[in-house]
Each structure stands twice: as C-alpha cells, then as structure tokens.
Amino acid sequence: MKARIVYASMTGNDADMAEILEEDLQDYGFEVETSEASFTDASDYLENDLCIFITYTYGEGKMTDDVADFYDQLKDLDLSGKYFAVMGSGDKMYADHFCENVFDFEKMFKEIGAKEITKAVTIENAPGDAAIAKIDNAAEEMSEKLNG
Numbered sequence: 516m517k518a519r520i521v522y523a524s525m526t527g528n529d530a531d532m533a534e535i536l537e538e539d540l541q542d543y544g545f546e547v548e549t550s551e552a553s554f555t556d557a558s559d560y561l562e563n564d565l566c567i568f569i570t571y572t573y574g575e576g577k578m579t580d581d582v583a584d585f586y587d588q589l590k591d592l593d594l595s596g597k598y599f600a601v602m603g604s605g606d607k608m609y610a611d612h613f614c615e616n617v618f619d620f621e622k623m624f625k626e627i628g629a630k631e632i633t634k635a636v637t638i639e640n641a642p643g644d645a646a647i648a649k650i651d652n653a654a655e656e657m658s659e660k661l662n663g
C-alpha cells in the first residue's frame with residue numbers, strides 16, 4: 516500500500532508529526548513518501564492509496580500562502596476511491612480557531628470524494644508522549660483498514 520504524507524510546518528512541530536507517522540507507517544509495511552506542501556503538487560496524491568495532510572494553523576484560522584496554495588490545488592482533484600487522514604499541531608489558546616486548517620482540509624478531502632480512514636489527530640504544540648501515542652494509534656487504524 517502506498518501512503519503520501521504532505522506537511523506544512525513553520526517551527527517544526529508538524530514536521531515532527533510527519534516524521535513520527537512516516538516511521539509508524541513504514542513499520543506497518545506501507546511504502547511512504549513525505550514532503551513539504553510548498554514543494555509538492557497535490558496531484559501526487561493520485562498515485563497513492565492513502566493521502567495524508569499535516570498542517571499548522573496560523574493567523575487565527577486564516578491560511579498562510581503555502582497552505583492556501585496546496586488547498587487550491589487539492590480542490591481540483593478527484594480522490595474518489597482513496598482514503599485520507601488529516602493531522603496538525605495548534606494551540607488551544609486560539610480557542611475556536613484551534614487547528615482550524617486541519618478541519619478545513621478534512622472538509623475539502625471529503626468534498627473531493629476521499630474517505631476518512633481515522634478521525635483528525637490534533638495536538639498542542641510539540642508532540643510529547645500523549646501526542647505520539649495518538650499518532651501511533653492513528654497509524655495502527657490505517658494499517659488495520661488497509662492491510663487487513
């Protein structure tokens with residue numbers, strides 16, 4: 516099974532999440548490729564079974580340019596028949612805007628026909644032990660659903 520992880524990260528927290536998930540999925544036998552959103556074309560998802568997007572949220576929910584560009588590319592795709600997962604790091608200090616961009620992408624993936632494989636994983640700031648456990652559990656669910 517092929518998994519594609521795309522992430523956006525300003526200060527490294529989401530990059531760390533991507534690395535943790537990549538290692539988990541490799542341990543479960545997935546063929547995984549990971550790259551940063553600003554260096555990736557969303558159409559890369561088309562060659563994969565599992566499409567993953569991991570993002571920060573800045574600016575009280577408003578997307579920064581790198582995230583918005585990727586979102587606009589995604590809009591034009593048809594991901595019917597594929598699974599997706601979204602994750603991200605935010606800060607609860609932003610209350611109603613906590614991890615808002617993660618949920619924007621969750622909605623978009625559904626709109627373009629992909630099926631959510633596990634519920635959105637949101638964490639606060641840098642991934643500590645509890646956050647790592649959440650990512651590990653999500654990876655396990657991905658493996659159960661796709662590898663049987």
Ligand SMILES: Cc1cc2nc3c(=O)[nH]c(=O)nc-3n(C[C@H](O)[C@H](O)[C@H](O)COP(=O)(O)O)c2cc1C
Pocket residue numbers: 523524525526527528529530570571572573574575576577604605606607609612613614615639640641
């Ligand atoms: C200017 C600024 C605005 C932010 N706005 C939000 C926000 O609206 N919602 C949220 O959940 N977190 C917000 N955050 C927190 C970041 O999303 C959080 O620190 C995250 O871990 C950063 O991820 P990164 O290290 O991958 O860049 C903001 C942080 C900064 C510095």
